[in-house]
Amino acid sequence: MIRLEKRPQPSKVWGTLTPVLAVIATMIAGGILFWMLGKDPLEAIRTIFWDPLFHETFGPYSRPQLLVKAGPLILIAIGLSLGFRAGIWNIGAEGQYIMGAICGAAVGLAFYPSESILIFPAMVLAGAIGGWAWAMIPGVLKVKFGTNEILVSLMLVYVAENILASVSQGLLKNPDGMGFPGSRNFRDFPAAYNTDLIEGTGMHWGVAAAFIAVILAYILLTRHMLGFQVRLTGEAPRAAKFAGVNPTRLILFCLGTSGALAGLAGLFEVSGPSGQVSIDFNAGYGFTAIIVAFLGRLHPIGILLAGLLMALTYIGGELAQLMLGLPGAAIQMFQGMLMFFLLAMDMLSHYRVRWKTPVAAKEGAK
Amino acid sequence: MDLGQINPLLLLASLMVAATPILLAAIGEAVVEKSGVLNLGVEGMMITGAVVGFAFGVNTGAPSIGFVAAAVAGAALSMLFGVLVLYLKSNQVATGLGLTLFGLGLSALIGKPYEGIKAPTMAKWEIPLLSDIPVLGPIMFRHDPMVYVSLIIVALTWYVLTRTRAGLILRGVGENHNAAHALGYKVIRVRLMAIAFGGACAGMGGAYISLVRVPQWVEGMTAGAGWIALAIVVFASWRPWRVLLGAYLFGGISVLQLNLQAAGVPIPVEILAMSPYLITILVLVVISLRGNHGAPGSLGREFHATH
Numbered sequence: 123m124i125r126l127e128k129r130p131q132p133s134k135v136w137g138t139l140t141p142v143l144a145v146i147a148t149m150i151a152g153g154i155l156f157w158m159l160g161k162d163p164l165e166a167i168r169t170i171f172w173d174p175l176f177h178e179t180f181g182p183y184s185r186p187q188l189l190v191k192a193g194p195l196i197l198i199a200i201g202l203s204l205g206f207r208a209g210i211w212n213i214g215a216e217g218q219y220i221m222g223a224i225c226g227a228a229v230g231l232a233f234y235p236s237e238s239i240l241i242f243p244a245m246v247l248a249g250a251i252g253g254w255a256w257a258m259i260p261g262v263l264k265v266k267f268g269t270n271e272i273l274v275s276l277m278l279v280y281v282a283e284n285i286l287a288s289v290s291q292g293l294l295k296n297p298d299g300m301g302f303p304g305s306r307n308f309r310d311f312p313a314a315y316n317t318d319l320i321e322g323t324g325m326h327w328g329v330a331a332a333f334i335a336v337i338l339a340y341i342l343l344t345r346h347m348l349g350f351q352v353r354l355t356g357e358a359p360r361a362a363k364f365a366g367v368n369p370t371r372l373i374l375f376c377l378g379t380s381g382a383l384a385g386l387a388g389l390f391e392v393s394g395p396s397g398q399v400s401i402d403f404n405a406g407y408g409f410t411a412i413i414v415a416f417l418g419r420l421h422p423i424g425i426l427l428a429g430l431l432m433a434l435t436y437i438g439g440e441l442a443q444l445m446l447g448l449p450g451a452a453i454q455m456f457q458g459m460l461m462f463f464l465l466a467m468d469m470l471s472h473y474r475v476r477w478k479t480p481v482a483a484k485e486g487a488k
Numbered sequence: 489m490d491l492g493q494i495n496p497l498l499l500l501a502s503l504m505v506a507a508t509p510i511l512l513a514a515i516g517e518a519v520v521e522k523s524g525v526l527n528l529g530v531e532g533m534m535i536t537g538a539v540v541g542f543a544f545g546v547n548t549g550a551p552s553i554g555f556v557a558a559a560v561a562g563a564a565l566s567m568l569f570g571v572l573v574l575y576l577k578s579n580q581v582a583t584g585l586g587l588t589l590f591g592l593g594l595s596a597l598i599g600k601p602y603e604g605i606k607a608p609t610m611a612k613w614e615i616p617l618l619s620d621i622p623v624l625g626p627i628m629f630r631h632d633p634m635v636y637v638s639l640i641i642v643a644l645t646w647y648v649l650t651r652t653r654a655g656l657i658l659r660g661v662g663e664n665h666n667a668a669h670a671l672g673y674k675v676i677r678v679r680l681m682a683i684a685f686g687g688a689c690a691g692m693g694g695a696y697i698s699l700v701r702v703p704q705w706v707e708g709m710t711a712g713a714g715w716i717a718l719a720i721v722v723f724a725s726w727r728p729w730r731v732l733l734g735a736y737l738f739g740g741i742s743v744l745q746l747n748l749q750a751a752g753v754p755i756p757v758e759i760l761a762m763s764p765y766l767i768t769i770l771v772l773v774v775i776s777l778r779g780n781h782g783a784p785g786s787l788g789r790e791f792h793a794t795h
Contacts, residue, residue: 288758451596458590
């Protein structure tokens with residue numbers, strides 16, 4: 123008979139091992155899925171995980187894309203992980219991402235065609251504020267009225283999507299765009315364009331910001347009082363209460379930070395890789411970042427690695443679509459599966475699995 | 489703008505149609521939460537139900553088979569959640585989110601070949617005598633069978649939860665799982681059954697969108713209906729009849745919003761389109777002002793039996 127025994131403390135070894143095991147299990151289950159879709163499973167897995175980096179023809183094109191895709195995922199996931207650790211569930215990062223992009227882009231476009239070097243910093247600031255403000259709505263409502271932040275933050279995603287549709291056809295529409303929806307392209311607006319810092323690497327300001335966020339989050343969680351409170355609230359809520367952790371401050375801090383980071387991710391995306399505000403500008407990074415945060419075990423370094431891996435599945439998925447005719451949705455499902463395997467295996471780090479004969483049977487044998 | 493073209497009778501009749509998917513999903517989730525489990529995967533189960541129901545409906549030509557298939561698919565998906573949460577003790581919030589993300593991907597994958605196809609029409613039931621009542625007849629008694637099925641489910645849920653022993657056990661498990669366990673009730677089994685019921689209801693709710701309301705398959709077509717269903721459960725204080733009230737109020741808002749769009753009211757389309765979500769937020773705030781009365785005591789808490 124199998125029995126679960128709760129560990130006094132989560133196992134560190136299993137904590138590190140489970141994400142790796144989950145990835146392997148997902149590859150196997152994904153292989154079966156691709157086989158069911160009539161594709162060669164080994165070839166599909168290789169196309170997704172190996173070819174984007176090492177293929178002779180595609181590699182040079184795909185490698186920069188890795189950072190372009192990983193940047194926003196890491197940036198958003200770092201913010202989300204703070205809240206998730208403390209049991210504050212911001213799942214509306216997609217909306218904060220959109221609002222950050224709109225606010226930042228609006229500031230830039232307002233000054234078109236100025237060449238001042240202050241424009242880009244102003245856009246970055248506006249992007250962060252836009253995302254922050256959008257996340258403060260569920261934050262303030264939770265603090266003031268105790269409203270459920272999960273539902274409010276999610277509802278605001280749909281509101282943000284409608285605002286995006288509205289501004290890309292109205293307020294921010296390109297006046298020289300011959301009536302097509304969508305804003306001016308930032309590629310034609312050098313002072314506001316988020317260009318590659320090192321030519322041809324995909325390393326733009328957003329990626330740099332993601333790396334900085336990883337480092338700052340690491341310092342916050344290991345060296346700073348606020349980070350300690352975040353961890354304490356998640357791991358021992360009662361102890362946190364006795365230690366005098368101020369829940370209001372913590373809720374506003376976690377939601378605000380995750381919103382600001384998601385807003386930044388949106389701004390860097392809209393002013394760089396995407397290039398313009400358009401109706402379908404958002405690509406679901408805000409939701410995928412939830413998986414990234416969990417896959418990275420809510421730890422900054424883990425999130426960095428998880429973000430890169432998840433970016434790889436995006437690029438590999440596109441490649442597999444092109445080369446093998448694999449449906450794009452298969453990758454989305456693949457990512458969902460990864461989350462499931464991860465949660466399932468998480469048990470190993472919290473519980474000890476014991477094979478045990480029932481006590482009565484043992485006594486009887488004596 | 490021509491508000492005169494909005495027919496109040498038609499409006500009220502389509503309110504019931506618009507509310508049915510959310511009603512089904514919300515009543516299922518209410519039972520799940522009553523048993524002490526928070527399943528945030530409603531959206532994922534709904535969209536999977538939508539695509540599976542549509543596929544079966546189109547292939548067999550019978551929407552009723554589509555609904556059965558959708559219920560089975562929703563329940564199957566919910567079992568994945570159930571096993572993870574109840575046996576592998578995973579975090580309920582995270583697992584529910586995972587279920588939603590998984591369901592969105594799965595449905596997009598299954599649905600690809602079905603894009604742009606029209607669903608087989610579901611015959612309306614004109615209930616004899618009742619449908620001839622002036623005013624009330626066209627509003628309430630000339631709908632497709634699923635509208636009535638959803639109302640019957642609400643009534644049965646109310647009856648079972650409040651008037652039967654099984655309902656008492658389910659509520660007991662949700663209020664205090666340790667006490668229920670000590671009394672010898674099978675906490676895990678009760679919860680697993682509740683989760684399956686919730687999944688089946690969500691699946692049918694999704695299928696109602698793709699088979700009746702739209703009726704077509706479009707990727708991501710549930711557009712947050714599952715999340716709104718979750719909000720309605722909170723609004724209803726976990727009571728079946730209030731779930732009905734909440735779903736119909738919400739259905740009314742979304743229908744009115746669509747009618748105003750069609751009538752060309754000088755309000756931007758986007759503002760009308762976002763109004764259901766804004767109103768949901770508003771309602772959540774009002775409800776939370778009143779305090780969380782009626783939330784099951786063990787809601788969302790992990791159950792680990794040591795003996």
